[in-house]
Amino acid sequence: MTLAVTQLRKDYPTRSGPLSVLRGIDLRIEPGDALAILGPSGSGKSTLLQIVGTLDRPTSGSIRLGEQDLFELGDRALARFRNRHIGFIFQDHHLLPQCTVLENVLVPTLAEAGKRDPALEKRARELLARVGLAERLEHRPAELSGGERQRVAVARALIYTPELLLADEPTGNLDCKSSQAVGQLLVEMHRQENSMLIVVTHNADLARTLPKQMEMNDGTLAEWNPAGR
Numbered sequence: 001m002t003l004a005v006t007q008l009r010k011d012y013p014t015r016s017g018p019l020s021v022l023r024g025i026d027l028r029i030e031p032g033d034a035l036a037i038l039g040p041s042g043s044g045k046s047t048l049l050q051i052v053g054t055l056d057r058p059t060s061g062s063i064r065l066g067e068q069d070l071f072e073l074g075d076r077a078l079a080r081f082r083n084r085h086i087g088f089i090f091q092d093h094h095l096l097p098q099c100t101v102l103e104n105v106l107v108p109t110l111a112e113a114g115k116r117d118p119a120l121e122k123r124a125r126e127l128l129a130r131v132g133l134a135e136r137l138e139h140r141p142a143e144l145s146g147g148e149r150q151r152v153a154v155a156r157a158l159i160y161t162p163e164l165l166l167a168d169e170p171t172g173n174l175d176c177k178s179s180q181a182v183g184q185l186l187v188e189m190h191r192q193e194n195s196m197l198i199v200v201t202h203n204a205d206l207a208r209t210l211p212k213q214m215e216m217n218d219g220t221l222a223e224w225n226p227a228g229r
């Protein structure tokens, strides 16, 4: 599956007229590709990731994932498509506090199946072993370190083997050491799964671990120029 973003625009209505946050974004990513997006606060990075992740709709423009034109789908079909094909990792882990680590990784599957599926449970255990949490399956989020919580979030994002993995400031709340570990883990997991990966980050070191970097400035994407400012 290829991701093709074409002339994507997003305007927010405000009291002083429409605010143009994305001003015609074009982007193409192939399976196995990874891209870091940097850029100043307020430049539109999260807005872009939310729309690519289908959590919001654009004002105009299109996104195709494989053969599917995402925004031609109605809300329910889009939610189902997202659950299967797109994995999301946020700055905050978004884990359910009352659920165990293993249950949290299975949360995306409960919405669909409504009951436990042994094959998915096996996949969840394997993923948790691969992110180094085989010994933490029955812990609750409050009983984990920040880095461990983020590793659970990575495993949860991968449960359905998504073609597209999106991370918005995945290391933003972590100290330097766990930040590196989570960054490395993301890259490793995306390579092993041959998924497409987009990481929004302020962390230039993390960005450099990915093969490609771009910079968002005032709603447009350009090549990253580290010495640019």
Ligand SMILES: Nc1ncnc2c1ncn2[C@@H]1O[C@H](COP(=O)(O)OP(=O)(O)OP(=O)(O)O)[C@@H](O)[C@H]1O
Residues within 6 Å of the ligand: 012, 013, 014, 019, 021, 039, 040, 041, 042, 043, 044, 045, 046, 047, 048
């Ligand atoms: N729902 C909304 N309504 C109106 N304006 C919005 C809305 N969401 C975001 N914005 C505006 O869009 C701009 C881009 O926001 P966005 O969150 O995409 O920035 P960002 O690049 O992710 O910044 P940061 O690095 O601080 O996370 C900001 O100026 C913000 O105020």
Ligand SMILES: [Mg+2]
Residues within 6 Å of the ligand: 045, 046, 047, 168
């Ligand atoms: Mg943001």
